[in-house]
Amino acid sequence: MRCIINGEMIDLPAHIRTVAQLLQHFRIHEKIAIVEINANIIMKETYEHTAIADGDRIEIVHFVGGG
Amino acid sequence: MDRYSRQQLFAPIGERGQQHIREKHVLVIGAGALGAANAETLVRAGIGKITIIDRDYVEWSNLQRQQLYTEEDATNRLPKAIAAAMRLRAINGDVVVEPIVADADACLLEQVVARERPHVIIDSTDNFDVRMIINDVSQKYDVPWIYGACVGSYGLSYVIVPNETPCLRCLLEEVPLGNATCDTVGIISPVVHMVVAHQTAEALKICVHAQVNRKLVSFDIWHGQYRMIDVHKLKKDDCPSCSERRTYPALQYENETKFAVLCGRETVQIRPAHRGEREWTTLLSFLTKRGIQVEQNDYLLSFTVDSHRFVVFSDGRVLIHGTNDVQEAKRLYYQYLG
Numbered sequence: 451m452r453c454i455i456n457g458e459m460i461d462l463p464a465h466i467r468t469v470a471q472l473l474q475h476f477r478i479h480e481k482i483a484i485v486e487i488n489a490n491i492i493m494k495e496t497y498e499h500t501a502i503a504d505g506d507r508i509e510i511v512h513f514v515g516g517g
Numbered sequence: 518m519d520r521y522s523r524q525q526l527f528a529p530i531g532e533r534g535q536q537h538i539r540e541k542h543v544l545v546i547g548a549g550a551l552g553a554a555n556a557e558t559l560v561r562a563g564i565g566k567i568t569i570i571d572r573d574y575v576e577w578s579n580l581q582r583q584q585l586y587t588e589e590d591a592t593n594r595l596p597k598a599i600a601a602a603m604r605l606r607a608i609n610g611d612v613v614v615e616p617i618v619a620d621a622d623a624c625l626l627e628q629v630v631a632r633e634r635p636h637v638i639i640d641s642t643d644n645f646d647v648r649m650i651i652n653d654v655s656q657k658y659d660v661p662w663i664y665g666a667c668v669g670s671y672g673l674s675y676v677i678v679p680n681e682t683p684c685l686r687c688l689l690e691e692v693p694l695g696n697a698t699c700d701t702v703g704i705i706s707p708v709v710h711m712v713v714a715h716q717t718a719e720a721l722k723i724c725v726h727a728q729v730n731r732k733l734v735s736f737d738i739w740h741g742q743y744r745m746i747d748v749h750k751l752k753k754d755d756c757p758s759c760s761e762r763r764t765y766p767a768l769q770y771e772n773e774t775k776f777a778v779l780c781g782r783e784t785v786q787i788r789p790a791h792r793g794e795r796e797w798t799t800l801l802s803f804l805t806k807r808g809i810q811v812e813q814n815d816y817l818l819s820f821t822v823d824s825h826r827f828v829v830f831s832d833g834r835v836l837i838h839g840t841n842d843v844q845e846a847k848r849l850y851y852q853y854l855g
Contacts, residue, residue: 456742481690486746509744511735513689516668516704517551517643
Protein backbone atom coordinates (compact mmCIF):
# COMPACT_ATOMS: atom_id res chain seq x y z
CA MET A 451 0.00 0.00 0.00
CA ARG A 452 1.19 3.50 -0.82
CA CYS A 453 0.25 6.45 1.34
CA ILE A 454 1.35 10.05 1.53
CA ILE A 455 2.74 10.40 5.02
CA ASN A 456 3.76 13.86 6.17
CA GLY A 457 3.93 14.91 2.55
CA GLU A 458 6.02 12.00 1.31
CA MET A 459 4.83 9.04 -0.76
CA ILE A 460 5.70 5.95 1.25
CA ASP A 461 5.35 2.26 0.44
CA LEU A 462 4.01 0.47 3.48
CA PRO A 463 4.46 -3.24 4.19
CA ALA A 464 1.30 -5.24 3.44
CA HIS A 465 0.57 -6.15 7.06
CA ILE A 466 -0.06 -2.53 8.04
CA ARG A 467 -3.80 -1.97 7.90
CA THR A 468 -4.71 0.22 10.86
CA VAL A 469 -3.55 3.47 12.43
CA ALA A 470 -2.26 1.55 15.47
CA GLN A 471 -0.13 -0.67 13.24
CA LEU A 472 1.12 2.35 11.34
CA LEU A 473 2.27 4.08 14.53
CA GLN A 474 3.89 0.88 15.70
CA HIS A 475 5.70 0.63 12.36
CA PHE A 476 7.18 4.10 12.85
CA ARG A 477 7.77 3.38 16.54
CA ILE A 478 5.62 6.27 17.67
CA HIS A 479 3.90 5.90 21.01
CA GLU A 480 0.12 6.06 20.44
CA LYS A 481 -0.71 8.21 23.41
CA ILE A 482 1.55 11.04 22.40
CA ALA A 483 0.75 11.13 18.70
CA ILE A 484 -1.93 12.97 16.78
CA VAL A 485 -3.04 11.47 13.49
CA GLU A 486 -4.98 13.04 10.66
CA ILE A 487 -6.18 11.10 7.63
CA ASN A 488 -7.39 13.03 4.60
CA ALA A 489 -7.82 16.12 6.80
CA ASN A 490 -9.91 14.24 9.40
CA ILE A 491 -8.49 13.96 12.86
CA ILE A 492 -8.59 10.44 14.28
CA MET A 493 -9.66 9.95 17.90
CA LYS A 494 -7.05 8.04 19.88
CA GLU A 495 -9.49 5.39 21.13
CA THR A 496 -10.18 4.37 17.52
CA TYR A 497 -6.57 3.84 16.38
CA GLU A 498 -6.91 0.06 16.76
CA HIS A 499 -9.76 -0.24 14.28
CA THR A 500 -9.32 2.75 11.98
CA ALA A 501 -8.27 1.33 8.63
CA ILE A 502 -5.88 3.04 6.29
CA ALA A 503 -6.32 2.79 2.56
CA ASP A 504 -4.16 3.10 -0.53
CA GLY A 505 -3.57 6.74 -1.45
CA ASP A 506 -4.53 8.13 1.99
CA ARG A 507 -2.96 11.41 2.97
CA ILE A 508 -1.78 10.85 6.50
CA GLU A 509 -0.29 13.42 8.85
CA ILE A 510 1.36 12.21 12.02
CA VAL A 511 2.38 14.71 14.67
CA HIS A 512 4.36 13.58 17.68
CA PHE A 513 5.08 15.69 20.72
CA VAL A 514 8.61 16.41 21.85
CA GLY A 515 9.82 17.97 25.05
CA GLY A 516 13.02 19.76 24.11
CA GLY A 517 13.63 23.43 24.03
CA MET B 518 7.95 56.80 18.49
CA ASP B 519 10.17 55.93 15.55
CA ARG B 520 11.39 52.87 17.40
CA TYR B 521 8.25 50.84 16.62
CA SER B 522 7.36 52.55 13.33
CA ARG B 523 7.74 49.45 11.14
CA GLN B 524 5.67 47.33 13.48
CA GLN B 525 2.98 50.03 13.62
CA LEU B 526 2.89 50.25 9.85
CA PHE B 527 1.77 46.63 9.85
CA ALA B 528 -2.00 47.17 9.65
CA PRO B 529 -3.20 44.44 12.06
CA ILE B 530 -1.09 46.05 14.81
CA GLY B 531 -1.08 49.77 14.03
CA GLU B 532 -0.58 52.50 16.64
CA ARG B 533 -3.39 51.15 18.76
CA GLY B 534 -1.98 47.65 18.75
CA GLN B 535 1.40 49.03 19.74
CA GLN B 536 -0.23 50.69 22.74
CA HIS B 537 -1.84 47.36 23.66
CA ILE B 538 1.54 45.62 23.43
CA ARG B 539 3.00 48.27 25.72
CA GLU B 540 0.35 47.47 28.34
CA LYS B 541 0.90 43.72 28.35
CA HIS B 542 2.84 41.46 30.67
CA VAL B 543 4.27 38.20 29.40
CA LEU B 544 5.60 35.36 31.54
CA VAL B 545 8.36 33.35 29.85
CA ILE B 546 9.09 30.04 31.55
CA GLY B 547 12.59 28.85 30.76
CA ALA B 548 15.55 30.89 29.52
CA GLY B 549 17.22 28.35 27.27
CA ALA B 550 17.17 28.55 23.49
CA LEU B 551 13.40 29.08 23.22
CA GLY B 552 13.23 31.42 26.19
CA ALA B 553 16.11 33.61 25.05
CA ALA B 554 14.70 34.05 21.54
CA ASN B 555 11.09 34.53 22.73
CA ALA B 556 12.19 37.12 25.26
CA GLU B 557 14.37 39.06 22.84
CA THR B 558 11.65 39.24 20.18
CA LEU B 559 8.99 40.46 22.62
CA VAL B 560 11.31 42.95 24.31
CA ARG B 561 12.26 44.40 20.94
CA ALA B 562 8.54 44.54 20.05
CA GLY B 563 7.98 46.79 23.06
CA ILE B 564 6.12 44.56 25.51
CA GLY B 565 5.35 46.34 28.79
CA LYS B 566 6.76 43.80 31.18
CA ILE B 567 8.45 40.43 30.95
CA THR B 568 8.99 37.96 33.76
CA ILE B 569 11.50 35.23 32.97
CA ILE B 570 12.00 32.15 35.15
CA ASP B 571 14.93 29.77 34.88
CA ARG B 572 16.68 27.41 37.26
CA ASP B 573 19.94 26.93 35.38
CA TYR B 574 23.14 28.84 34.72
CA VAL B 575 24.95 29.59 31.46
CA GLU B 576 27.31 26.90 30.13
CA TRP B 577 29.52 26.82 27.03
CA SER B 578 27.27 24.30 25.29
CA ASN B 579 24.45 26.87 25.44
CA LEU B 580 26.20 29.52 23.34
CA GLN B 581 25.55 27.79 19.99
CA ARG B 582 21.86 28.73 20.15
CA GLN B 583 20.92 30.62 23.28
CA GLN B 584 21.17 34.05 21.77
CA LEU B 585 21.17 36.29 24.84
CA TYR B 586 24.35 34.85 26.36
CA THR B 587 28.04 35.53 25.94
CA GLU B 588 31.29 33.72 26.68
CA GLU B 589 31.66 35.90 29.74
CA ASP B 590 28.31 34.66 31.09
CA ALA B 591 29.47 31.06 30.63
CA THR B 592 32.81 31.74 32.30
CA ASN B 593 31.04 33.35 35.26
CA ARG B 594 28.35 30.66 35.37
CA LEU B 595 25.76 33.39 35.60
CA PRO B 596 22.19 32.20 36.19
CA LYS B 597 20.39 32.36 32.84
CA ALA B 598 17.54 34.50 34.16
CA ILE B 599 20.03 37.10 35.41
CA ALA B 600 22.18 37.10 32.26
CA ALA B 601 19.02 37.29 30.14
CA ALA B 602 17.64 40.21 32.15
CA MET B 603 20.86 42.19 31.79
CA ARG B 604 20.91 41.72 28.02
CA LEU B 605 17.17 42.41 27.65
CA ARG B 606 17.43 45.67 29.60
CA ALA B 607 20.32 46.72 27.35
CA ILE B 608 18.17 45.98 24.28
CA ASN B 609 15.14 47.94 25.44
CA GLY B 610 15.28 50.06 28.56
CA ASP B 611 11.54 50.81 28.41
CA VAL B 612 10.60 47.23 29.23
CA VAL B 613 10.26 46.12 32.85
CA VAL B 614 12.27 42.90 33.11
CA GLU B 615 11.80 40.66 36.13
CA PRO B 616 14.17 37.68 36.37
CA ILE B 617 13.42 34.80 38.73
CA VAL B 618 16.19 32.28 39.44
CA ALA B 619 14.19 29.24 40.54
CA ASP B 620 12.78 25.92 39.47
CA ALA B 621 9.38 26.48 37.87
CA ASP B 622 7.48 24.00 40.01
CA ALA B 623 3.77 24.05 40.81
CA CYS B 624 4.22 26.07 43.97
CA LEU B 625 6.31 28.79 42.36
CA LEU B 626 4.23 29.03 39.18
CA GLU B 627 0.99 29.37 41.11
CA GLN B 628 2.53 32.09 43.26
CA VAL B 629 3.88 34.03 40.29
CA VAL B 630 0.75 33.74 38.14
CA ALA B 631 -1.60 34.58 41.04
CA ARG B 632 0.49 37.60 41.95
CA GLU B 633 1.42 38.90 38.50
CA ARG B 634 -1.62 37.92 36.45
CA PRO B 635 0.33 37.86 33.17
CA HIS B 636 -1.62 38.24 29.93
CA VAL B 637 0.09 35.26 28.31
CA ILE B 638 2.51 32.51 29.36
CA ILE B 639 5.16 31.37 26.90
CA ASP B 640 6.44 27.85 27.33
CA SER B 641 10.18 27.72 26.80
CA THR B 642 10.81 24.71 29.01
CA ASP B 643 12.43 21.40 28.21
CA ASN B 644 10.19 18.79 29.85
CA PHE B 645 6.56 17.69 30.08
CA ASP B 646 6.32 17.70 33.87
CA VAL B 647 6.58 21.47 33.94
CA ARG B 648 4.34 21.85 30.86
CA MET B 649 1.57 19.96 32.63
CA ILE B 650 1.96 22.37 35.55
CA ILE B 651 1.79 25.34 33.18
CA ASN B 652 -1.28 23.75 31.58
CA ASP B 653 -3.09 23.49 34.93
CA VAL B 654 -2.04 26.95 36.12
CA SER B 655 -3.25 28.40 32.81
CA GLN B 656 -6.69 26.82 33.31
CA LYS B 657 -6.94 27.73 36.99
CA TYR B 658 -6.05 31.40 36.48
CA ASP B 659 -7.55 31.75 33.00
CA VAL B 660 -4.33 32.80 31.25
CA PRO B 661 -3.56 31.57 27.72
CA TRP B 662 -0.28 29.76 27.16
CA ILE B 663 1.74 28.90 24.09
CA TYR B 664 3.37 25.49 23.88
CA GLY B 665 6.61 25.31 21.94
CA ALA B 666 9.16 22.52 21.69
CA CYS B 667 11.89 21.27 19.42
CA VAL B 668 14.54 18.62 19.08
CA GLY B 669 16.89 17.86 16.20
CA SER B 670 15.39 19.78 13.26
CA TYR B 671 11.77 19.15 14.31
CA GLY B 672 9.54 21.52 16.22
CA LEU B 673 5.94 22.25 17.07
CA SER B 674 3.75 24.89 18.63
CA TYR B 675 0.17 25.23 19.83
CA VAL B 676 -1.84 27.95 21.59
CA ILE B 677 -4.01 26.91 24.53
CA VAL B 678 -6.80 29.35 25.34
CA PRO B 679 -8.80 28.36 28.45
CA ASN B 680 -12.50 27.74 27.79
CA GLU B 681 -11.89 27.80 24.04
CA THR B 682 -9.31 25.30 22.80
CA PRO B 683 -8.45 21.77 23.90
CA CYS B 684 -5.70 21.91 26.54
CA LEU B 685 -2.39 20.04 26.41
CA ARG B 686 -3.79 17.23 28.56
CA CYS B 687 -6.63 16.75 26.05
CA LEU B 688 -4.02 16.22 23.32
CA LEU B 689 -1.62 14.11 25.36
CA GLU B 690 -3.03 11.19 27.25
CA GLU B 691 0.08 10.81 29.28
CA VAL B 692 3.36 12.57 29.96
CA PRO B 693 5.87 11.19 27.46
CA LEU B 694 8.78 9.47 29.15
CA GLY B 695 12.16 8.65 27.67
CA ASN B 696 11.57 11.18 24.93
CA ALA B 697 14.40 12.36 22.71
CA THR B 698 16.00 15.45 24.23
CA CYS B 699 18.39 18.12 23.00
CA ASP B 700 21.04 16.38 25.08
CA THR B 701 20.54 13.02 23.41
CA VAL B 702 19.81 13.81 19.77
CA GLY B 703 21.01 17.39 19.50
CA ILE B 704 19.33 20.52 18.17
CA ILE B 705 19.99 23.09 15.46
CA SER B 706 19.32 26.75 16.01
CA PRO B 707 17.08 27.34 12.93
CA VAL B 708 14.32 25.11 14.30
CA VAL B 709 14.42 27.00 17.58
CA HIS B 710 13.74 30.20 15.66
CA MET B 711 10.93 28.61 13.70
CA VAL B 712 9.21 27.56 16.93
CA VAL B 713 9.82 31.00 18.42
CA ALA B 714 8.49 32.71 15.27
CA HIS B 715 5.19 30.88 15.81
CA GLN B 716 5.10 31.48 19.55
CA THR B 717 5.86 35.20 19.34
CA ALA B 718 3.46 35.79 16.44
CA GLU B 719 0.68 34.24 18.54
CA ALA B 720 1.79 36.18 21.62
CA LEU B 721 1.58 39.45 19.68
CA LYS B 722 -1.89 38.47 18.47
CA ILE B 723 -2.97 37.86 22.04
CA CYS B 724 -1.50 41.24 23.04
CA VAL B 725 -3.48 43.11 20.36
CA HIS B 726 -6.63 41.00 20.92
CA ALA B 727 -6.50 39.39 17.48
CA GLN B 728 -7.70 35.87 16.73
CA VAL B 729 -5.03 33.26 17.47
CA ASN B 730 -4.22 30.28 15.27
CA ARG B 731 -6.19 27.35 16.72
CA LYS B 732 -4.22 24.70 14.87
CA LEU B 733 -1.35 22.55 16.02
CA VAL B 734 1.64 23.50 13.90
CA SER B 735 4.58 21.14 13.35
CA PHE B 736 7.55 21.23 11.03
CA ASP B 737 10.92 19.81 10.16
CA ILE B 738 13.21 22.58 8.98
CA TRP B 739 15.86 20.17 7.65
CA HIS B 740 13.50 17.95 5.69
CA GLY B 741 11.21 20.73 4.50
CA GLN B 742 8.00 19.55 6.15
CA TYR B 743 5.30 21.82 7.51
CA ARG B 744 1.76 21.01 8.60
CA MET B 745 -1.14 22.43 10.54
CA ILE B 746 -3.75 20.19 12.15
CA ASP B 747 -7.15 21.22 13.43
CA VAL B 748 -7.38 19.58 16.86
CA HIS B 749 -10.62 21.06 18.22
CA LYS B 750 -12.34 17.65 18.17
CA LEU B 751 -9.83 16.37 20.71
CA LYS B 752 -11.24 18.51 23.53
CA LYS B 753 -12.28 16.07 26.25
CA ASP B 754 -15.48 16.40 28.28
CA ASP B 755 -13.84 14.67 31.23
CA CYS B 756 -10.39 16.27 31.04
CA PRO B 757 -8.97 16.59 34.58
CA SER B 758 -7.34 19.90 33.62
CA CYS B 759 -9.93 21.83 31.60
CA SER B 760 -13.37 20.19 31.91
CA GLU B 761 -16.05 21.04 34.46
CA ARG B 762 -14.80 18.14 36.53
CA ARG B 763 -11.29 19.50 36.70
CA THR B 764 -8.93 18.61 39.55
CA TYR B 765 -5.65 20.16 38.30
CA PRO B 766 -3.61 17.00 38.83
CA ALA B 767 -0.29 18.69 38.07
CA LEU B 768 -0.76 21.14 40.94
CA GLN B 769 -1.09 18.43 43.57
CA TYR B 770 2.47 17.89 44.64
CA GLU B 771 3.79 16.09 47.67
CA ASN B 772 5.68 18.24 50.04
CA GLU B 773 9.02 16.53 50.01
CA THR B 774 12.54 17.02 48.81
CA LYS B 775 12.63 15.97 45.21
CA PHE B 776 15.47 14.37 43.36
CA ALA B 777 15.31 14.48 39.59
CA VAL B 778 17.75 13.14 37.03
CA LEU B 779 18.33 15.79 34.37
CA CYS B 780 18.18 13.66 31.29
CA GLY B 781 21.36 13.28 29.27
CA ARG B 782 23.33 15.63 31.48
CA GLU B 783 24.83 13.29 34.06
CA THR B 784 23.23 15.53 36.64
CA VAL B 785 20.75 15.14 39.49
CA GLN B 786 18.77 18.13 40.71
CA ILE B 787 17.64 18.32 44.32
CA ARG B 788 14.82 20.61 45.37
CA PRO B 789 14.43 20.79 49.12
CA ALA B 790 10.92 20.88 50.58
CA HIS B 791 11.83 23.89 52.61
CA ARG B 792 12.12 26.83 50.31
CA GLY B 793 14.14 29.92 50.89
CA GLU B 794 17.64 31.26 51.17
CA ARG B 795 20.23 28.64 51.82
CA GLU B 796 22.60 29.49 54.61
CA TRP B 797 26.03 28.69 53.30
CA THR B 798 28.56 30.10 55.79
CA THR B 799 28.67 26.74 57.59
CA LEU B 800 29.11 24.92 54.30
CA LEU B 801 31.87 27.33 53.24
CA SER B 802 33.86 26.87 56.41
CA PHE B 803 33.40 23.09 56.19
CA LEU B 804 34.72 23.01 52.63
CA THR B 805 37.57 25.39 53.38
CA LYS B 806 38.66 23.21 56.28
CA ARG B 807 38.79 20.21 54.01
CA GLY B 808 40.88 22.15 51.50
CA ILE B 809 38.17 21.99 48.84
CA GLN B 810 38.24 24.91 46.42
CA VAL B 811 34.98 26.85 46.22
CA GLU B 812 33.84 29.16 43.43
CA GLN B 813 31.15 31.65 44.26
CA ASN B 814 29.11 34.49 42.81
CA ASP B 815 26.08 36.34 44.14
CA TYR B 816 23.69 33.59 43.15
CA LEU B 817 25.43 30.27 43.49
CA LEU B 818 28.34 28.42 44.90
CA SER B 819 30.13 25.50 43.31
CA PHE B 820 32.76 23.01 44.35
CA THR B 821 34.06 19.62 43.28
CA VAL B 822 34.45 16.55 45.44
CA ASP B 823 36.07 13.57 43.71
CA SER B 824 34.41 13.47 40.30
CA HIS B 825 31.23 15.27 41.37
CA ARG B 826 30.64 18.95 40.90
CA PHE B 827 28.11 20.52 43.25
CA VAL B 828 26.30 23.72 42.34
CA VAL B 829 24.33 25.22 45.21
CA PHE B 830 21.82 27.98 44.41
CA SER B 831 20.85 30.54 47.02
CA ASP B 832 17.19 29.46 46.81
CA GLY B 833 18.19 26.07 48.21
CA ARG B 834 18.42 24.02 45.05
CA VAL B 835 21.43 21.86 44.33
CA LEU B 836 22.74 20.34 41.12
CA ILE B 837 25.11 17.41 41.40
CA HIS B 838 27.01 16.85 38.16
CA GLY B 839 28.74 13.59 37.37
CA THR B 840 25.97 11.17 38.30
CA ASN B 841 22.70 9.84 36.93
CA ASP B 842 22.01 7.86 40.06
CA VAL B 843 19.45 9.34 42.42
CA GLN B 844 20.58 7.20 45.33
CA GLU B 845 24.16 8.28 44.91
CA ALA B 846 23.04 11.89 44.56
CA LYS B 847 21.00 11.57 47.75
CA ARG B 848 23.98 10.21 49.57
CA LEU B 849 26.23 13.01 48.32
CA TYR B 850 23.59 15.62 49.05
CA TYR B 851 23.03 14.55 52.61
CA GLN B 852 26.75 14.04 53.06
CA TYR B 853 27.69 17.58 52.09
CA LEU B 854 24.55 19.67 52.26
CA GLY B 855 21.93 17.88 54.34
